[in-house]
Amino acid sequence: MNFVYSHGLYDKNTTGKYPCYYKARNDKRRYSILNNRTYKPVLLVCCLPQVMVNGLPGKMSSEVLNVLFERKLPVVPYSLTAENQIELFYHPKLSNQQPISLLRPSQRASRVERILEDYPRLIAVDYTHPDAVNSNALFYQKYQIPFVMGTTGGDREQLVQSTLQSNIYAVIAPNMGKQIVALQTILNRMAQNFPGVFQNYRLQVTESHQQTKAETSGTAKEIIQSFVKMGAHFEYSEDLRMIRSPVEQQQELKIPPEYLSGHAFHTYRLTSPDKSVEIAFQHNVLGRNIYAQGTVDAVVFLWNKIQQKASKKLYNMMDVLTEQLPNN
Numbered sequence: 001m002n003f004v005y006s007h008g009l010y011d012k013n014t015t016g017k018y019p020c021y022y023k024a025r026n027d028k029r030r031y032s033i034l035n036n037r038t039y040k041p042v043l044l045v046c047c048l049p050q051v052m053v054n055g056l057p058g059k060m061s062s063e064v065l066n067v068l069f070e071r072k073l074p075v076v077p078y079s080l081t082a083e084n085q086i087e088l089f090y091h092p093k094l095s096n097q098q099p100i101s102l103l104r105p106s107q108r109a110s111r112v113e114r115i116l117e118d119y120p121r122l123i124a125v126d127y128t129h130p131d132a133v134n135s136n137a138l139f140y141q142k143y144q145i146p147f148v149m150g151t152t153g154g155d156r157e158q159l160v161q162s163t164l165q166s167n168i169y170a171v172i173a174p175n176m177g178k179q180i181v182a183l184q185t186i187l188n189r190m191a192q193n194f195p196g197v198f199q200n201y202r203l204q205v206t207e208s209h210q211q212t213k214a215e216t217s218g219t220a221k222e223i224i225q226s227f228v229k230m231g232a233h234f235e236y237s238e239d240l241r242m243i244r245s246p247v248e249q250q251q252e253l254k255i256p257p258e259y260l261s262g263h264a265f266h267t268y269r270l271t272s273p274d275k276s277v278e279i280a281f282q283h284n285v286l287g288r289n290i291y292a293q294g295t296v297d298a299v300v301f302l303w304n305k306i307q308q309k310a311s312k313k314l315y316n317m318m319d320v321l322t323e324q325l326p327n328n
């Protein structure tokens with residue numbers, strides 16, 4: 001059994017109801033006041049989720065594995081992979097006797113029940129391929145596996161509907177980087193509060209990613225929706241520029257060579273009809289650590305929801321961000 005011991009501030013009134021086991025760490029310590037609520041310091045002791053990272057040996061799943069090891073969360077030694085993939089994945093934090101076994105689609109059904117018996121607190125993280133989003137989600141739903149879906153693309157409406165119908169816990173988001181999710185949240189609120197603020201403005205979007213990225217950025221698609229709700233005019237065929245050429249990325253965007261295989265540069269530019277006003281929003285990321293950190297936060301969030309038997313079961317990263325304590 002794996003346990004976590006961590007010090008934190010918890011609402012003194014809910015201490016007894018929290019799903020984990022608590023001990024008052026030191027009653028002599030003073031209670032803290034945050035956002036007009038009173039918290040007391042506690043030693044938190046709870047069992048941990050067991051995380052199955054699917055999509056190995058891919059880039060995002062490898063980075064999530066690094067963060068899980070950094071944060072000392074238990075990793076399940078199995079991963080769903082593609083049909084043509086290797087069988088074993090070795091990580092420097094695992095001994096050579098303990099590699100992660102990669103399960104191809106044709107092997108999954110015969111192995112999953114035994115895995116779930118051995119790892120009853122399993123949460124799946126999915127960083128696979130746009131073509132695999134819906135079939136992987138159906139697999140998690142069939143076997144009642146809570147999941148964090150980071151993979152973009154696929155039929156998003158079907159993904160949400162099938163997850164709601166299956167009644168399992170899940171976090172689904174095309175961007176797990178909390179700082180970027182904060183920007184998305186604000187833009188969503190702008191759309192709600194000022195629906196026509198960019199009426200007749202033209203939106204133009206540039207997104208640059210590694211050459212291997214299969215589809216248009218899922219983050220860009222969501223942010224475009226917010227600006228369209230604010231009245232902006234946008235046509236995918238004319239107003240979206242996807243950059244996948246390493247030459248352009250180096251020359252034009254000055255992406256350092258070591259990040260050509262992993263970066264995400266987004267610019268959203270709004271121009272008024274007479275071109276006298278231009279407003280731009282930008283988020284540029286080198287590497288993948290920001291998403292992997294947010295993914296592991298989403299796993300912990302989902303685990304807490306499962307422990308609490310929360311009635312709401314489907315979440316996005318805005319929910320994760322909103323619920324975090326102020327200093328996290």
Ligand SMILES: NC(=O)C1=CN([C@@H]2O[C@H](COP(=O)(O)OP(=O)(O)OC[C@H]3O[C@@H](n4cnc5c(N)ncnc54)[C@H](OP(=O)(O)O)[C@@H]3O)[C@@H](O)[C@H]2O)C=CC1
Nearest residue numbers: 055058059060080081082128129132150152174175176291
């Ligand atoms: N939400 C977020 O914050 C972020 C989301 N992403 C998204 O995550 C996804 C993965 O990105 P990235 O890691 O860079 O891509 P990679 O191509 O590096 O990795 C994807 C891996 O999934 C494997 N795979 C393909 N099909 C399946 C399947 N049916 N089941 C299991 N595994 C499969 C691939 O194998 P093979 O190569 O043999 O096909 C590959 O090993 C993309 O959709 C990307 O947009 C990325 C970054 C952040």
Ligand SMILES: O=C(O)C1=N[C@H](C(=O)O)C[C@H](O)C1
Nearest residue numbers: 152174213217218219220264
């Ligand atoms: O594939 C990537 O790399 C990324 N994918 C996500 C997306 O499609 O928006 C998030 C980020 O852009 C990195």
